[in-house]
Amino acid sequence: MTTNLYFEPIRLPAECEALRAEVRAFLAQEIAAGTFDPHRPGHGDSHNQAFSRRVGAKGWIGMNWPKKYGGHERSFLERYVVTEEFRVANAPVRLHFVADRQSGPILLKYAPEHVKMDILPRICRGELCFVIGMSEPGSGSDLFAAKAKATKADGGWRINGSKIWTSNAHIADYMLGLFRTSAPSKENRRHGLTQFLVDMKTPGITVNPIIQMTGQHDFNEVVFEDAFVPDDHVMGEIDGAWKQATSELAYERSGPERFLETFYVLLELIRVLGPEPDVRSAEGLGRLVAQLHTLRRMSVSVAGMLQAGREPLVEGSIVKDLGTVWEQKLPHRVRELTAFLEPDSTNRTSLEEQLAFATTVAPKLTIQGGTTEILRGIIARGLGLR
Amino acid sequence: MAGENNHIVAEVAARIFADLADPQTINRAKDERWKETLWHALDEAGLPLAWVPEELGGSDASLADGFAILGVAGRFALAVPLAETMIAGWLLTRAGLLAPSGPMTVAPVRPHDRIEVHQDGTLSGSAFAVPFAQSSRHIVVLAEDSNGAVIALVEIRSCQLSEGQNLAGDPTNVVTFQRVKPLRSGPAPAGFDRSSLMLMGSTIRSVQTAGALEAMLSLSVAYANERVAFERPIAKFQAVQQNLARLAGEVAAALAAAGSAADTIAQADLFDDTVVLEAASAKIRTAEAATEGSSIAHQVFGAIGFTKEHALHRFTLRALSWRDEFGNESYWAAELGKQIARRGADEFWPLVASR
Numbered sequence: 008m009t010t011n012l013y014f015e016p017i018r019l020p021a022e023c024e025a026l027r028a029e030v031r032a033f034l035a036q037e038i039a040a041g042t043f044d045p046h047r048p049g050h051g052d053s054h055n056q057a058f059s060r061r062v063g064a065k066g067w068i069g070m071n072w073p074k075k076y077g078g079h080e081r082s083f084l085e086r087y088v089v090t091e092e093f094r095v096a097n098a099p100v101r102l103h104f105v106a107d108r109q110s111g112p113i114l115l116k117y118a119p120e121h122v123k124m125d126i127l128p129r130i131c132r133g134e135l136c137f138v139i140g141m142s143e144p145g146s147g148s149d150l151f152a153a154k155a156k157a158t159k160a161d162g163g164w165r166i167n168g169s170k171i172w173t174s175n176a177h178i179a180d181y182m183l184g185l186f187r188t189s190a191p192s193k194e195n196r197r198h199g200l201t202q203f204l205v206d207m208k209t210p211g212i213t214v215n216p217i218i219q220m221t222g223q224h225d226f227n228e229v230v231f232e233d234a235f236v237p238d239d240h241v242m243g244e245i246d247g248a249w250k251q252a253t254s255e256l257a258y259e260r261s262g263p264e265r266f267l268e269t270f271y272v273l274l275e276l277i278r279v280l281g282p283e284p285d286v287r288s289a290e291g292l293g294r295l296v297a298q299l300h301t302l303r304r305m306s307v308s309v310a311g312m313l314q315a316g317r318e319p320l321v322e323g324s325i326v327k328d329l330g331t332v333w334e335q336k337l338p339h340r341v342r343e344l345t346a347f348l349e350p351d352s353t354n355r356t357s358l359e360e361q362l363a364f365a366t367t368v369a370p371k372l373t374i375q376g377g378t379t380e381i382l383r384g385i386i387a388r389g390l391g392l393r
Numbered sequence: 394m395a396g397e398n399n400h401i402v403a404e405v406a407a408r409i410f411a412d413l414a415d416p417q418t419i420n421r422a423k424d425e426r427w428k429e430t431l432w433h434a435l436d437e438a439g440l441p442l443a444w445v446p447e448e449l450g451g452s453d454a455s456l457a458d459g460f461a462i463l464g465v466a467g468r469f470a471l472a473v474p475l476a477e478t479m480i481a482g483w484l485l486t487r488a489g490l491l492a493p494s495g496p497m498t499v500a501p502v503r504p505h506d507r508i509e510v511h512q513d514g515t516l517s518g519s520a521f522a523v524p525f526a527q528s529s530r531h532i533v534v535l536a537e538d539s540n541g542a543v544i545a546l547v548e549i550r551s552c553q554l555s556e557g558q559n560l561a562g563d564p565t566n567v568v569t570f571q572r573v574k575p576l577r578s579g580p581a582p583a584g585f586d587r588s589s590l591m592l593m594g595s596t597i598r599s600v601q602t603a604g605a606l607e608a609m610l611s612l613s614v615a616y617a618n619e620r621v622a623f624e625r626p627i628a629k630f631q632a633v634q635q636n637l638a639r640l641a642g643e644v645a646a647a648l649a650a651a652g653s654a655a656d657t658i659a660q661a662d663l664f665d666d667t668v669v670l671e672a673a674s675a676k677i678r679t680a681e682a683a684t685e686g687s688s689i690a691h692q693v694f695g696a697i698g699f700t701k702e703h704a705l706h707r708f709t710l711r712a713l714s715w716r717d718e719f720g721n722e723s724y725w726a727a728e729l730g731k732q733i734a735r736r737g738a739d740e741f742w743p744l745v746a747s748r
Contacts, residue, residue, distance in 0.1 A: 293677065294730075296741075296745075297677035
């Protein structure tokens with residue numbers, strides 16, 4: 008419990024800059040080859056198997072995992088550079104991103120050796136897509152109200168119930184999900200959930216698409232009917248998933264993807280304003296730049312803390328709170344700042360197309376991966392208020 | 394002096410402030426005699442001339458150590474011209490000029506104020522809102538002639554001063570120079586101009602503001618845990634928790650932005666585009682945090698925090714005043730926006746990702 012917040016002004020080491028140049032060259036090549044269009048987010052499929060495999064071949068998935076599992080034993084800061092360059096370019100990373108960011112690290116920590124040896128190298132090669140199974144129709148932010156059940160069977164567990172808002176479930180190979188193995192205890196309502204690795208090809212699993220208001224298909228409902236999960240796919244302590252959940256949050260919440268989601272509209276704003284903007288536009292742009300720069304410096308600093316083996320839960324939650332609120336407001340700010348421009352300004356059409364997309368995507372940014380309210384609750388707990 | 398990462402000097406400063414500049418204690422003081430005792434102790438510890446090398450009369454601390462001292466000064470809402478004397482000493486050193494003892498300040502502190510150097514070396518012009526001018530013995534002026542910038546040490550008594558104070562009641566004066574003869578002067582180094590002084594001043598104010606915000610957060614959290622309303626500590630109400638979490642976010646942003654700018658300046662040889670990005674961003678973001686953060690802190694404290702008697706205003710009003718010195722957030726946002734626009738969209742991300 009502390010009010011001492013700390014953000015060391017990390018400078019990225021030299022190896023990061025060499026890597027950054029390599030990543031930019033790779034992305035430029037992919038763009039030139041027509042793999043994706045950096046200026047048209049929301050167009051084309053962000054799930055691209057061939058691309059993910061090329062990224063894997065570059066050694067940019069599982070970058071900081073042990074070599075014996077296909078990883079590359081590079082630093083968090085190097086992974087940071089790759090993540091931010093891919094995000095800024097709007098590269099199609101959907102297939103491997105969740106596995107790289109959070110599923111792999113969970114497996115590394117809790118999976119039996121033979122499961123690690125089987126799955127982790129395939130993640131690193133860009134072959135596997137993971138989905139997170141946490142929310143249910145009756146429980147979202149209140150994770151520990153989950154009801155979908157795992158019942159002990161011979162050699163494993165039978166799962167029944169459903170998970171919802173599961174991004175990528177329709178393309179995923181595996182789910183890491185929380186399932187109820189016991190009732191909550193009187194003393195601890197978080198007791199009784201266990202984390203399982205579920206092969207999505209298991210009989211008894213149905214994936215029902217849910218179309219988002221942007222028109223995109225990202226999340227789903229996943230229904231389990233007596234789906235069998237073997238014993239060696241239990242991740243960590245039975246009934247004790249609540250102890251495991253929090254330490255991963257700093258990884259999930261503080262990355263550059265938590266403030267760069269609508270970055271393209273800022274770039275387009277700079278294009279549309281041209282080299283000599285009026286004072287109103289210049290001031291508006293300058294504030295956005297200062298806010299973005301600050302978020303990035305905070306986020307890099309958290310990556311440095313992770314590298315140093317710390318668990319900056321409060322700092323990580325702050326980055327996601329500020330970052331997602333900022334990226335959510337960004338399209339609205341850009342809209343205001345371009346309100347007085349001539350309709351035939353250069354790039355105006357492309358800006359409007361981007362704004363339309365960013366504006367419709369914006370509401371989800373402060374909901375996914377921990378809502379603003381939940382994050383502020385975590386921050387308040389860190390401050391010693393609850 | 395201490396190494397870069399342990400900042401022993403900052404600990405020395407913290408001890409002096411705790412003993413002689415405790416905000417609650419001096420808030421109750423009947424007169425200003427504490428200032429003299431405090432200054433004497435700071436002087437003894439070599440803090441005012443921390444950024445001046447020994448051969449020029451100072452104690453030769455690193456820039457990083459000096460910024461650490463100023464962060465602590467912000468946490469105490471220090472109301473003596475320590476930061477002003479430090480930047481004045483730093484500015485004198487740019488021209489290799491010997492530093493005098495006693496409190497100093499600098500001019501200009503507004504980006505558009507221009508002090509002119511005449512052929513005979515005398516200075517003319519006005520500098521607005523100069524902090525602590527009336528409490529200082531000397532003022533270090535960045536003046537300009539047709540060849541560039543000149544750094545000059547001037548006795549305050551040879552200038553005309555208007556009466557004035559900032560929101561927190563600290564003196565700020567219009568300083569007018571009418572053919573004033575400096576005690577000594579010298580050319581600024583190549584490439585060093587008024588903008589360089591504004592960037593350094595902005596970074597200093599950013600670091601102090603982040604410190605003041607840290608204090609606002611710890612005071613507010615402590616108060617929320619102890620103040621009981623509706624039969625429980627107000628910290629137990631979600632609405633209050635959400636407000637304090639937002640305050641923590643503003644404090645975090647201010648600390649990160651100011652810390653990054655200070656670190657950049659401590660490493661930089663020139664005031665280039667990277668320094669502009671860092672220092673301007675820090676000033677903009679810490680000023681925004683001061684606006685947002687001080688209103689949340691006051692909201693948590695309710696009526697008691699609005700009294701003269703309570704020390705909260707010492708932090709909030711200084712943080713709000715510091716927004717305006719060395720270029721306010723709107724000024725820097727326009728400057729930064731112009732720079733980014735001039736560089737163009739393709740050069741934007743490479744600049745942001747450059748460190």
